[in-house]
Amino acid sequence: MSVLELRGIVKAFGANVVLRGVDLAVDEHRVVALIGGSGSGKSTLLRCASLLETVDDGQVLLDGEDVTDPRADADRVRRRMGVVFQAYNLFPHLSVLDNVTLAPTVVHGRSRSEAAEEARALLDRIGLGDKAAEYPDRLSGGQQQRVAIVRALAVRPRVLLLDEVTSALDPELVGEVLALVREVAAQGMTIVMATHEMGFARQVADTVAFLDGGVLLESGPPAQVLGEPQHPRTRQFLRRVIDAGRL
Ligand SMILES: Nc1ncnc2c1ncn2[C@@H]1O[C@H](COP(=O)(O)OP(=O)(O)O)[C@@H](O)[C@H]1O
Numbered sequence: 001m002s003v004l005e006l007r008g009i010v011k012a013f014g015a016n017v018v019l020r021g022v023d024l025a026v027d028e029h030r031v032v033a034l035i036g037g038s039g040s041g042k043s044t045l046l047r048c049a050s051l052l053e054t055v056d057d058g059q060v061l062l063d064g065e066d067v068t069d070p071r072a073d074a075d076r077v078r079r080r081m082g083v084v085f086q087a088y089n090l091f092p093h094l095s096v097l098d099n100v101t102l103a104p105t106v107v108h109g110r111s112r113s114e115a116a117e118e119a120r121a122l123l124d125r126i127g128l129g130d131k132a133a134e135y136p137d138r139l140s141g142g143q144q145q146r147v148a149i150v151r152a153l154a155v156r157p158r159v160l161l162l163d164e165v166t167s168a169l170d171p172e173l174v175g176e177v178l179a180l181v182r183e184v185a186a187q188g189m190t191i192v193m194a195t196h197e198m199g200f201a202r203q204v205a206d207t208v209a210f211l212d213g214g215v216l217l218e219s220g221p222p223a224q225v226l227g228e229p230q231h232p233r234t235r236q237f238l239r240r241v242i243d244a245g246r247l
């Protein structure tokens with residue numbers, strides 16, 4: 001059984017149909033890289049998957065449970081997913097430590113001392129133990145994103161959804177965030193990440209899925225989708241990416 005399964009996801013904003021029946025199954029310990037041009041629907045798909053948007057049609061299954069069913073407890077489901085966006089993930093008025101412990105304590109009811117101990121261990125692991133008492137604006141963008149990823153992991157999610165977590169960063173800060181994603185993946189976390197980092201997708205993803213105009217045109221192992229794309233639209237997209245120096 002897949003950890004996360006999207007079945008026939010349809011989503012429109014007014015007359016703008018953004019997702020046109022997207023199917024995607026993500027097995028445990030797998031990394032799926034979602035690629036596609038700007039406006040192709042990557043963020044909307046991740047937002048639908050994490051129930052931040054309601055779907056117009058289709059289902060989201062988490063561990064086989066239809067969480068788009070109106071009777072499902074959306075809050076409970078969201079607690080089983082970790083979501084990190086492009087930027088502005090951290091609460092600016094909370095220290096780094098409090099950012100990481102907030103959900104485990106308030107939402108999951110874990111004790112403050114246990115959550116803090118675990119948060120400190122996570123921060124130490126990413127080399128930011130000494131920043132625990134700082135406020136986010138004292139951290140670089142790359143440090144903030146790494147804290148955001150650690151914060152998402154602190155609730156021990158079933159799946160981590162990453163939406164272009166490096167695209168708002170200065171180029172020299174991208175590597176440290178990707179290194180953390182790579183490490184999290186190596187530890188077995190199930191991950192879906194929208195990304196423009198094709199080199200990273202090729203190295204780390206088990207599956208690359210190409211979204212075009214709200215349709216999942218092609219998906220498969222990186223070597224296949226990036227190396228021998230079947231669809232002309234995929235080839236066109238990858239050519240543009242190569243021209244932009246991202247492959
Ligand atoms: N909250 C929203 N309200 C209206 N339109 C939206 C909203 N979010 C996304 N869209 C539209 O959905 C389309 C896909 O956007 P998005 O999912 O952000 O694509 P991507 O992440 O691939 O760049 C775009 O046309 C965008 O304008």
Ligand SMILES: [Mg+2]
Nearest residue numbers: 042043044164
């Ligand atoms: Mg996006």
